[in-house]
Amino acid sequence: MEKRAMWMQYPQISQLYSTDDQYLIGSDLLVKPVTAAGVTQSNVLFPTSDNWYDVDTMKQMSSSPSDAAKVTSLSVKSGIDKIPVYQRGGSIISRKLRLRRSTRMMTHDPYTLYIALDKKLCASGSLYMDDEHTFDHERQGMHATANFDMKVDYDDDGSISFIRNVVEFGLGLTSEGSSIVASVDKSMEPSSRMIERIVVMGTPLSPSAVVMDINGKETSLEFEFGSSSNVLIIRKPNLSALENWNISIYFG
Numbered sequence: 001m002e003k004r005a006m007w008m009q010y011p012q013i014s015q016l017y018s019t020d021d022q023y024l025i026g027s028d029l030l031v032k033p034v035t036a037a038g039v040t041q042s043n044v045l046f047p048t049s050d051n052w053y054d055v056d057t058m059k060q061m062s063s064s065p066s067d068a069a070k071v072t073s074l075s076v077k078s079g080i081d082k083i084p085v086y087q088r089g090g091s092i093i094s095r096k097l098r099l100r101r102s103t104r105m106m107t108h109d110p111y112t113l114y115i116a117l118d119k120k121l122c123a124s125g126s127l128y129m130d131d132e133h134t135f136d137h138e139r140q141g142m143h144a145t146a147n148f149d150m151k152v153d154y155d156d157d158g159s160i161s162f163i164r165n166v167v168e169f170g171l172g173l174t175s176e177g178s179s180i181v182a183s184v185d186k187s188m189e190p191s192s193r194m195i196e197r198i199v200v201m202g203t204p205l206s207p208s209a210v211v212m213d214i215n216g217k218e219t220s221l222e223f224e225f226g227s228s229s230n231v232l233i234i235r236k237p238n239l240s241a242l243e244n245w246n247i248s249i250y251f252g
Helices: none
Strands: 003-005 023-025 029-031 041-047 052-054 071-077 085-088 091-095 111-116 122-129 144-151 160-169 194-201 209-214 217-220 223-226 231-240 245-250
Touching (some): 085 091, 091 144, 111 144, 209 231, 231 245
Parallel strands (some): 091 122
Antiparallel strands (some): 023 029, 029 085, 041 071, 122 144, 144 160, 160 245, 194 231, 209 245, 223 231
């Protein structure tokens, strides 16, 4: 991901033109670095067109009380052990959380999906994957991209919300049946690209059930919901980022 100035992502907000003490990583992570000694509080400018969630507490930051305001300034804690970082609503970011001595040792580690819902209770994101150590992604098309999206619908009629994954395979990973070839590098086998947890920030209320569907086979999943933080956590779904799947979330 590239580092970019705030105004590059929000050129319509003139208040951000002179902002040089915070930036974006890609389009989805807002960072406010601590650049002075003894600082314990920092003022962060949040574009109000998007929701923003603290990546540590996973709580949504308060919006501006004025709908006309394009930016709201909030004072946040930023001690020696806390760099303020916020995920944009509408994004899905895949992270590997286990600490290793090198990235090479993380190749087979599972992912956690962090889903930050926008004002319409939707989100999307992608995860590019290759073997991480050769040029086979260029030479032989040995790569794939997982495309995640989520939509929440909790009308009284019992409408179903969903999280789903649709995988696009490189030419080197597909056969006539659009499945991964048997001779593929082990790092690109479905079992090496597992998802161990799904975290949904901004969930409006607790679900009544969460059901996974893979190739027509349905399985109920365990979940927990924090009413104070509006965070839904789906644990051990046993899903692969290299397989198509759908999770239905029922409310009411």
